[in-house]
Amino acid sequence: MLARRPILGGVALLAASPILSPGRAQGSFDAFLDGVRAEARRAGVSQATLRALSGLQPNQRVIELDNRQPEGRLSWEEYRDRIMVNPVRVQNGQRMYAENRGLLGAIEARYRVSPRVIVAIWGVETNFGGNTGGFAVIEALATLAWEGRRAEFFRKELLAALRVLDGGHISPARMTGSWAGAMGQPQFMPTNFERMAVDFDGDGRRDIWDSRADALGSIAHYFQKSGWREGEPWGRAVRPPAGFVAEGADTEAVRSLRDWGRLGWRSEDGSPLPASELEARVVLPNRGGGQVFLGHHNLRVIRRYNSPVNYGLAVGLLSDRFG
Secondary structure, eight states, X not given: OOTTOOBXXXXXXXXXXXXXXXXXXXXXXXXXXXHHHHHHHHTTOOHHHHGGGTTOOOOHHXXXXXXXXXXXXXOHHHIIIIXXXXXXXXXXXXXXXXXXXXXXXXHHHHHOOOHHHHXXXXXXXXXXXXXXXXXXXXXXXXXXXXXXXXHHHHHHHHHHHHHHHHTTSSOTTTOEEOTTOOBTTTTBOHHHHHHHOOOTTOSSSOOTTTOHHHHHXXXXXXXXXXXXXXXXXXXXXXEOOTTOOSTTOOOSOOEEHHHHHHXXXXXXXXXXXXXXXXXXXXXOOTTOSSOEEEEOHHHHHHHHHXXXXXXXXXXXXXXXXXX
């Protein structure tokens, strides 16, 4: 989840604005950087760290990506099977889960978050750390803050990124991420780094780029702070009773699984729902072909990491394949 948006952690792509020429706006970009330097100094950022702003130019590729509108929209089934829960990702995730079982157990013991959802997020965000983005974060954020469509948001993230550098957690050269400034293996925006990143390996730095322990621990911390309930499932695919119509369905009503079962709802394979008091509500994928889910509290927690409903459902389904 690199170029499509910063995570929550996040901001969605917005309506297009004219692509600006760095050469045409060079003077105003220099003035913008002067203002950022002054604000960062007032916030206590060192002069040494502010050298990261030296010699910057607006990155035209970042502006192009920010202005690009999505071409086409995948159906739920295409998104699920081709992009998110495809055989390669499942196989790699199972291998990563097994290879990191000890680390994941230690993280679960501290944060009480399912290792399966941690590995699923790791997989969909950066292909298990293999694709964390190649844009210089300071340059990308400076470009977006100057370009102006979300100037306040990206200026805040730029100042946070400078504070991250000033804290010694990463070098400017290694501080790479998506075109929108999402960083490291969890794809945290800088303000989320400040709030959620952890030093799980105990070396004095919160290194979500190169420390697997810090990256996975930070994902778990994010979920803990977002309200993850230990031991509860995220949801399940279900078979509605006869006469159910997706269009106009009540997706706000909350009932126990026991009560959903009494109303004729069953598991997708036709077996009875658990006779449980665990609460759930109907969840319908966007652009779906008929699949229906009952979602629990932890599905909403997954969606606090990235809000689209299809993302949350796919992460949940992927997590079920691990462990």
